[in-house]
Amino acid sequence: MLKKILNGLVLLLNIGMSALLLLSCLLPYISVALVPSMSIFSLFVPFLVLGNILFLIYWIIQFKKAVFLPIVSLGIAYFFIGSFFQFRAERPMTRSQDFSIMSFNTRLFNKYQWSDDPSIANQIVAFIKKTDPSVVCFQEFDVSMKDRFMSYPYAYVSASDNSKQAVQAIFSKFPIAAKGILPFPNSTNTAIFVDLKIKGDTVRLYNIHLQSLRVKPEVSSLEAGTRERLYKRLKVSFAKQQAQADIIATDKRNSPHKVIVAGDFNTNQFSSVYHTIKGALTDSFTSAGSGYGKTFDFKYFPMRIDFLLSDPSFEIAYHKSFPLSLSDHFPVLVAYRLN
DSSP: OHHHHHHHHHHHHHHHHHHHHHHHTTGGGSOTTTOTHHHHHHTTHHHHHHHHHHHHHHHHHHTOGGGHHHHHHHHHHHHHHOOSSBOSOOOOOOSOOSEEEEEEEOGGGGTTOSSSOTTHHHHHHHHHHHHOOSEEEEESOOGGGTTSOTTOOEEEESOSSSSSSOOOEEEESSOEEEEEEEEOTTOSOEEEEEEEEETTEEEEEEEEEOOOOOOOSSGGGGGSSOHHHHHHHHHHHHHHHHHHHHHHHHHHHTOSSEEEEEEEOSSOTTSHHHHHHHTTOEEHHHHHOOBTOOOBOOTTOOOOOEEEEEOTTSEEEEEEEOOOTTSSBOOEEEEEEOO
16 A cells, blocks of 8 residues: 555656656747746756656566656657767777867956966966867957967957957967957857868858856855846846847858857757757767766756857767866867868
8 A cells, every 4th residue: 555655656756757858848949038947947957857767767666557657758858859968988089080179168267266276377278288179269268368379370369358248269270261250239248250271171160158147156156136136137148148049040051161169158958049059060969978068067967058069061079078177167179070
């Protein structure tokens, strides 16, 4: 009798969690500008998946037909939103790639001393020198650091100082044939692009930094202020993110060249913002990453909010996120082969 009651309670919990997981399948198709709470909901998708996996294991042990409930919900979710975890070993970096790109939100190289370590800026410079990517896309770049990357003969920095906007920068070992900026209305964030001449081909590379949610990387920060105030702030930020995603999507559709999009999206892969920008592009983590691919140092949440998306014709040979304490973001390095 007790076992029957327990199984009944577990079944109710399973139905609720499966329903929420199925609801998450709609996330890519619901604009966060219309329903801001959906972006908050997207943060919990990994836990909904893990919860349904636990229910699956439970029902297998119990030899119950209810096992089909988590199987169906997990299968549908995988089809619509993919996996947040890649079950593959990390690929080694090889010398056969044609070029590599790193995306890194540096948090202004510790300009305002978020860390007590005074050597952060020098460590970032040393890290870039050691990994030696062909191209580096910086978000929240400190303009005073622009002469520290002399091994890159070509560069584009979005502003001459840090006073009015969050500065984006691209440093390249390949010639820059053209460059431009996509200003975002009513925001200090921007997106920039360069057309790179790579081995006889031209590739348009976007370096984007979408609107920040202004939530510190501690769970306790989510409790600051009233819920109404937090919701209003997030609603404005989500609306700006969607508008910025639309600007980028429109521009890349009109690109005369193959496209790569790199940068800090400030939202995860389950949101409509991500899917608006991604379109038919390939996510490097999905293609060649391993594990969670965490890129943001947020406690308890394996958040991936920094992405490299590329034209499907590019072969992705390598993807790695470096869990370094140099910023609140982790640098992401991807190597490509031209086909």
